Amino acid sequence: MPRMRPRATLRLAAIGTAAGLFSGLFGVGGGVVIVPLLILWLGVAEREATGTSLAAIVLIAATATLVHGAYGNLHLREGLLVGLPAVAGVLAGGRLQQQISTRAISLIFSALIAGVAIELLLA
Numbered sequence: 001m002p003r004m005r006p007r008a009t010l011r012l013a014a015i016g017t018a019a020g021l022f023s024g025l026f027g028v029g030g031g032v033v034i035v036p037l038l039i040l041w042l043g044v045a046e047r048e049a050t051g052t053s054l055a056a057i058v059l060i061a062a063t064a065t066l067v068h069g070a071y072g073n074l075h076l077r078e079g080l081l082v083g084l085p086a087v088a089g090v091l092a093g094g095r096l097q098q099q100i101s102t103r104a105i106s107l108i109f110s111a112l113i114a115g116v117a118i119e120l121l122l123a
Contacts, residue, residue, distance in 0.1 A: 011041045019056065023064045030057040032113065046102045046109075 004012075015037045023029035034053035038044040044052065068074050097105060 008042060011037075015041070016056065020060055020063075023060045024067060027064075029060055030054065031109075035109070046105045047097060050097065 015034055018037070019029035019033040021029075022033050030053045031050075034056055035046075035049045038049040038052060039046060065074065065079075069076075
């Protein structure tokens with residue numbers, strides 16, 4: 001494995017810090033922070049950025065769950081009721097992602113982020 005350049009290491013640390021901050025503050029971080037920054041700052045391809053983000057989210061989500069649980073902000077039953085069926089969505093989404101172009105992935109992702117932003121502005 002090639003040695004990582006110091007600048008890339010600093011960028012990865014900044015991405016991780018931002019993802020952790022946004023995860024703790026808003027409950028988001030992976031798809032909204034990690035994926036776009038891996039693509040823009042490090043030139044990682046969309047599919048690899050997605051997989052890398054998901055690996056990082058395991059640590060981020062576990063830590064954020066413990067922190068919010070300590071503050072009493074955790075409804076474990078509801079979390080499981082959302083998370084368990086999401087496994088089927090992950091399987092379907094991962095398969096679909098492999099079958100469509102990276103350009104389509106970028107456009108769909110951009111539309112999703114824009115739609116969520118608009119919805120939040122109007123709420």
